[in-house]
Amino acid sequence: MIYRTDYHIHTIYSDGQGIFEDYLGHAMKKGINEIGFSDHLTLTETQQKWSIIPGLLNEYCDKILDLKNKNRNIIIRIGLEVDYLPGKEEEIARVTENLPLDYLIGSVHYMNNGSVDLGPEFYEKKDLDKLYESYFELVSRAAETELFDIMGHPDLVRIFRYFPANNPEQLYRSLAQNLKKSDVAIEINTNGMNKPLSDFYPDPAYLHIFSEEGVPVCVNSDSHRPGDTAQYFDDAYALVKKAGYKEMATFEKRKRKMVSIK
Numbered sequence: 557m558i559y560r561t562d563y564h565i566h567t568i569y570s571d572g573q574g575i576f577e578d579y580l581g582h583a584m585k586k587g588i589n590e591i592g593f594s595d596h597l598t599l600t601e602t603q604q605k606w607s608i609i610p611g612l613l614n615e616y617c618d619k620i621l622d623l624k625n626k627n628r629n630i631i632i633r634i635g636l637e638v639d640y641l642p643g644k645e646e647e648i649a650r651v652t653e654n655l656p657l658d659y660l661i662g663s664v665h666y667m668n669n670g671s672v673d674l675g676p677e678f679y680e681k682k683d684l685d686k687l688y689e690s691y692f693e694l695v696s697r698a699a700e701t702e703l704f705d706i707m708g709h710p711d712l713v714r715i716f717r718y719f720p721a722n723n724p725e726q727l728y729r730s731l732a733q734n735l736k737k738s739d740v741a742i743e744i745n746t747n748g749m750n751k752p753l754s755d756f757y758p759d760p761a762y763l764h765i766f767s768e769e770g771v772p773v774c775v776n777s778d779s780h781r782p783g784d785t786a787q788y789f790d791d792a793y794a795l796v797k798k799a800g801y802k803e804m805a806t807f808e809k810r811k812r813k814m815v816s817i818k
């Protein structure tokens with residue numbers, strides 16, 4: 557049995573629909589070895605309703621630590637999914653540095669003052685080749701800051717099925733090389749199955765490129781409902797193996813440890 561982790565889970569501290577215990581129950585039922593919480597932290601000028609209130613970060617971590625102490629039969633990790641916003645690097649570092657975190661997921665949800673995952677309008681009448689190129693560049697730039705351990709849904713721009721005209725293979729190759737240089741992992745995010753995309757991020761057709769370039773990987777559900785914990789994991793882990801991966805990335809106190817998947 558492959559060692560399974562699910563590090564991307566949203567609770568009522570951001571835009572999820574359950575409390576920690578609800579997700580824990582589902583993770584145990586599905587035989588997950590490690591569960592990690594990763595509520596949104598979005599340091600825009602005004603508080604976003606889908607983001608944790610920064611003043612509650614200590615309470616959030618304390619509650620997860622308490623849950624850890626009460627549940628010894630599953631490993632529980634503390635994370636956050638942080639929006640990469642250019643210019644906010646120092647603020648992100650400052651807000652997160654004293655928290656007892658196991659990992660940070662860095663995600664790009666905003667581009668050119670627009671939100672890439674709120675609605676398809678963002679894509680209309682846009683040069684999709686340029687848009688994909690800019691998005692991939694932003695993910696590389698986020699990785700370069702070394703603020704993050706895992707890059708979230710690295711090709712989220714596929715969400716509404718607006719695809720580039722040109723073959724994007726080279727974009728994936730450059731992205732993988734940049735992520736390797738920055739020493740960050742990627743996630744296979746299975747929540748794309750619940751979106752118009754109906755597929756995982758990144759595109760399974762290019763997953764082998766990340767494996768060839770030596771970018772560590774983990775599988776995450778990006779669950780916003782307790783029942784979605786570890787969703788589609790059999791398929792995702794099969795893809796990881798097919799892409800040539802021999803090990804998975806696990807995280808504890810911001811240190812990565814590789815676990816064999818054989």
Ligand SMILES: [Zn+2]
Pocket residue numbers: 637663665708709
């Ligand atoms: Zn996200």
Ligand SMILES: [Zn+2]
Pocket residue numbers: 564566637778
């Ligand atoms: Zn998420």
